[in-house]
Amino acid sequence: EAQVTQNPRYLITVTGKKLTVTCSQNMNHEYMSWYRQDPGLGLRQIYYSMNVEVTDKGDVPEGYKVSRKEKRNFPLILESPSPNQTSLYFCASSPLTRTLYLADLAEAFFGQGTRLTVV
Amino acid sequence: AQKVTQAQTEISVVEKEDVTLDCVYETRDTTYYLFWYKQPPSGELVFLIRRNSFDEQNEISGRYSWNFQKSTSSFNFTITASQVVDSAVYFCALSGLTNAGKSTFGDGTTLTVKP
Numbered sequence: 136e137a138q139v140t141q142n143p144r145y146l147i148t149v150t151g152k153k154l155t156v157t158c159s160q161n162m163n164h165e166y167m168s169w170y171r172q173d174p175g176l177g178l179r180q181i182y183y184s185m186n187v188e189v190t191d192k193g194d195v196p197e198g199y200k201v202s203r204k205e206k207r208n209f210p211l212i213l214e215s216p217s218p219n220q221t222s223l224y225f226c227a228s229s230p231l232t233r234t235l236y237l238a239d240l241a242e243a244f245f246g247q248g249t250r251l252t253v254v
Numbered sequence: 255a256q257k258v259t260q261a262q263t264e265i266s267v268v269e270k271e272d273v274t275l276d277c278v279y280e281t282r283d284t285t286y287y288l289f290w291y292k293q294p295p296s297g298e299l300v301f302l303i304r305r306n307s308f309d310e311q312n313e314i315s316g317r318y319s320w321n322f323q324k325s326t327s328s329f330n331f332t333i334t335a336s337q338v339v340d341s342a343v344y345f346c347a348l349s350g351l352t353n354a355g356k357s358t359f360g361d362g363t364t365l366t367v368k369p
Binding site: 166168170175176177178179180183184185191193194223225227231239240241242243245247248 | 263297355356359361
């Protein structure tokens with residue numbers, strides 16, 4: 136079954152304690168992305184990756200790191216979490232359009248979400 | 255920079271009413287894609303439609319229709335004869351050729367359809 140798997144689904148942690156949210160896809164998609172969703176603010180892109188070893192900042196990258204060492208995995212790392220990073224996080228993957236090398240969000244698969252609380 | 259504005263934060267209608275959700279976008283790209291997603295109370299994101307910047311034809315899919323107007327940078331979404339199951343948060347999103355991987359979502363419109 137084609138899917139994007141995020142772990143954990145729920146996490147409560149304390150300020151400053153490093154954590155990693157994993158994201159894995161089984162569709163051989165080139166493109167992967169992380170978003171955070173906060174009430175009234177929609178989805179805001181944190182980081183994205185167009186392919187292995189290629190990552191770029193989205194609109195809200197501060198306080199986050201990512202890596203793309205293999206095509207299927209795109210972990211989100213919070214080196215020193217703070218309460219303002221309490222949010223619902225989504226990972227997504229999609230193929231790239233063949234002609235434009237553009238993320239084809241029409242074909243995007245989203246993970247189930249990770250609800251993170253930093254106290 | 256690109257931006258998506260969904261000015262309607264919340265809309266409430268009674269079943270069978272028609273409702274239009276507005277989406278206005280800004281981009282300097284001439285090549286871009288626009289999307290609509292639905293997020294029901296269960297939380298998953300459901301793709302509804304993609305439109306590329308070269309195709310201004312309106313689209314109809316059952317009770318759903320979309321009106322794309324480049325002249326006003328708008329991509330509005332209409333639900334005809336709304337149903338309770340249409341209750342959800344709806345997001346409009348934009349992805350442009352410059353910074354090809356960058357996607358921008360609007361803040362979303364929460365639609366409540368009352369029986």
